Amino acid sequence: MRLVGRRLALAIPGLVGVVVVTFLLNRALPGDPAAFFAGPAATKQAIDEIRVKLGLDRSLPEQFLYYVRDLGRGNLGTSLTTGQSVVSDLVQRLPASLELTLAGLALAVGVALPVGVFAATRPGSWIDHVARVVTTTGVSLPVFFTGLLLVYVFYYLLGWAPAPLGRLDAFASAPRTITGFFTIDALLTGQPATAGAAVRQLVLPAVTLGIFAMAPIARMTRAAMLGVLSSDFIRTARAAGLASRTVLFTYAFRNAMLPVVTLLGMIFSFLLGANVLVEKVFAWPGIGSYALEALIASDYAPVQGFVLVMATIYVLLNLAIDVLYGVIDPRVRIEA
Amino acid sequence: MTGFLRHARYVVTENPVTLVAFGLLLFLVVLAFIGPTIAPHDPLATDTARKLEPPTRAHWFGTDQLGRDILSRVVVATRLDLAIALGAVALSFAAGSLLGSCAGYFGGWTDRLVTRVMDTIMAFPLFVLAMGIVAALGNTLANIVYATAVINVPFYARMARAEVNVRRDAGFVHAARLAGNGPARVLAVHVFPNCLPPMMVQVSLNLGWAILNAAALSFIGLGVRPPTPEWGIMVAEGAAFMVSGEWWIALFPGLMLMLAVFCFNLLGDGLRDLIDPRRRT
Numbered sequence A: 001m002r003l004v005g006r007r008l009a010l011a012i013p014g015l016v017g018v019v020v021v022t023f024l025l026n027r028a029l030p031g032d033p034a035a036f037f038a039g040p041a042a043t044k045q046a047i048d049e050i051r052v053k054l055g056l057d058r059s060l061p062e063q064f065l066y067y068v069r070d071l072g073r074g075n076l077g078t079s080l081t082t083g084q085s086v087v088s089d090l091v092q093r094l095p096a097s098l099e100l101t102l103a104g105l106a107l108a109v110g111v112a113l114p115v116g117v118f119a120a121t122r123p124g125s126w127i128d129h130v131a132r133v134v135t136t137t138g139v140s141l142p143v144f145f146t147g148l149l150l151v152y153v154f155y156y157l158l159g160w161a162p163a164p165l166g167r168l169d170a171f172a173s174a175p176r177t178i179t180g181f182f183t184i185d186a187l188l189t190g191q192p193a194t195a196g197a198a199v200r201q202l203v204l205p206a207v208t209l210g211i212f213a214m215a216p217i218a219r220m221t222r223a224a225m226l227g228v229l230s231s232d233f234i235r236t237a238r239a240a241g242l243a244s245r246t247v248l249f250t251y252a253f254r255n256a257m258l259p260v261v262t263l264l265g266m267i268f269s270f271l272l273g274a275n276v277l278v279e280k281v282f283a284w285p286g287i288g289s290y291a292l293e294a295l296i297a298s299d300y301a302p303v304q305g306f307v308l309v310m311a312t313i314y315v316l317l318n319l320a321i322d323v324l325y326g327v328i329d330p331r332v333r334i335e336a
Numbered sequence B: 001m002t003g004f005l006r007h008a009r010y011v012v013t014e015n016p017v018t019l020v021a022f023g024l025l026l027f028l029v030v031l032a033f034i035g036p037t038i039a040p041h042d043p044l045a046t047d048t049a050r051k052l053e054p055p056t057r058a059h060w061f062g063t064d065q066l067g068r069d070i071l072s073r074v075v076v077a078t079r080l081d082l083a084i085a086l087g088a089v090a091l092s093f094a095a096g097s098l099l100g101s102c103a104g105y106f107g108g109w110t111d112r113l114v115t116r117v118m119d120t121i122m123a124f125p126l127f128v129l130a131m132g133i134v135a136a137l138g139n140t141l142a143n144i145v146y147a148t149a150v151i152n153v154p155f156y157a158r159m160a161r162a163e164v165n166v167r168r169d170a171g172f173v174h175a176a177r178l179a180g181n182g183p184a185r186v187l188a189v190h191v192f193p194n195c196l197p198p199m200m201v202q203v204s205l206n207l208g209w210a211i212l213n214a215a216a217l218s219f220i221g222l223g224v225r226p227p228t229p230e231w232g233i234m235v236a237e238g239a240a241f242m243v244s245g246e247w248w249i250a251l252f253p254g255l256m257l258m259l260a261v262f263c264f265n266l267l268g269d270g271l272r273d274l275i276d277p278r279r280r281t
Helices: A002-027 A033-038 A044-054 A060-072 A086-121 A126-140 A143-157 A182-188 A192-229 A232-239 A244-281 A287-296 A300-328 A330-335 B002-014 B016-038 B070-106 B108-122 B126-137 B141-167 B171-178 B183-219 B231-242 B248-275
Strands: none
Touching: A002 A060, A002 A300, A002 B108, A002 B126, A086 A126, A086 A192, A086 A244, A086 A287, A086 A300, A126 A192, A126 B183, A126 B248, A143 A192, A143 A244, A143 B183, A143 B231, A143 B248, A182 A192, A192 A244, A232 A244, A244 A287, A244 A300, A244 B126, A244 B183, A287 A300, A287 B126, A300 B126, B016 B070, B016 B248, B070 B108, B070 B141, B070 B183, B070 B231, B070 B248, B108 B126, B108 B141, B126 B141, B126 B183, B141 B183, B171 B183, B183 B231, B183 B248, B231 B248
16 A cells, blocks of 8 residues: 555656646647637637637746646636537546557457467467567557458458447447446446447457557567576476476466566557547547547647546556556565 | 678578568668659549549559559658658657767766656657647648657667666776766767667667658648648548448558568567677567
8 A cells, every 4th residue: 555655656746747748738739729719700809808718818837827727626628619628528538448448458468468478488489480470560550550451351341340430330329327338338237239239349449459559568478488487496496396387377477477567558658549540440439539629620628638638547557557566576565 | 790790690591581671671762762753653643534443454552532543652652651750760869869878977967857858758648649749839741750759759868878877887988088088078989889789779660660650640630731642641541431342542551551660670670689689589
């Protein structure tokens, strides 16, 4: 618990930096939002009034103080395009993004760990080489391109997947919101048909993200396993006559997981970015597509809110990873 | 030098994939230079009578929704895509190595400041930050280069800092200082060149990533504007046709993009084997 507290304290400067950078980025945005909001027919006076209303007439430090105060109150401004508060828009759309990202990550970890371990136990074999080429290909695949290929094969050619248009097809209605994850909500409210439909919509985008994240995890697992397997304590364990399964999973795997868990932080950074692209390809109504729509309409509050939310999620994820690290490696806890 | 060559030959024969990567690189560079002269058609010429044609003998990669020849567009785009990536990586290499080596060499508040700024950049999901930067600075090609450069700087800065740090108190550095060299000269002439090999591996791996990143930005509609041929934007244009079966519009630019990234990733791995056999993965 003290460890968690310490890590939380360490995350604070990161969050402060994030707030400052988002603020600066969004004050530099092109286009005059006051003029945009007032519409093309507005008079100079009307534009000025709106500028005052939006607080754009004040100096930068002043604007920053107002911004921080609003953040403290949970106010991220109003989206000029949807007319709703950015917070409510984001809250409404966030579960869609999280559901997608977590599904993708679970898939990637589920496939990559066994592949990595398998390749490491047989270095230099053809399986190892195939794994190397396949994972390098995975890193090289632009995530939006993978998504499109999957759509073409599984929707157009085979007809197995539904149209890449959001979280549910037009005939199904969304389940009552409990967690915001359609698949889980539908199961909780006893609508297996809806859950099935939601899963069908989720599979392709999740696989797209999964393929993207799989490669680095598999590579790192392989490298870490190779390193651990050649170390002295593994030789000792083998010499002591332990079963190879025990050596592999109890001794080697747990140690090999440390660099992999560290890497997860970087993977999350990529996944959250890739999420935006996948949401665009699959018309997924998450916060990524929300930010894109706002960007094109030069509507800055949602973009600011989006970058802030993403960065906050990322800082929190890194925090979780640090804690997880402590769980896997007790030495970290003692040092802390 | 002969030892290095022998090692290089050993690496290449041991791992023929690296040789393939070098071949690919050569192909891409040649294409970037002579692309516009060998393209069979004008990449911007529209021909609405022949729109959405699947690959034929006249148009090897088919035509898009305006009847433009996709092969020509893909070939001509090579120069732009490589230039964006190269520009971004060169900028971040320069900025990152300057900041990082100063931080590593001088330590103290320089180090703290640089590390803090780099940590702040890394606190963002990098692609999201790049989106934010392009949105903030304006939706132009130059800003895509800057945004891609900014999100890559921390990698170089951290690496340069670590590499300079371990060499700061090495014997030859003390000798150089005793010989009367100023700190800037010691850093630039004696310390930094020794840090270059691992940095070069990073450059190669980064190039692939920079290409992906720039293409992804133009895929979501930032930076490059139509009708400029660029791989990311061509995939975006073809995206809508994927669901109705016109696969060739998005496929070919996507494949080229993949090939380029693949080439730089393999090359990075190969270079790493060449320079530091211990880090082989």
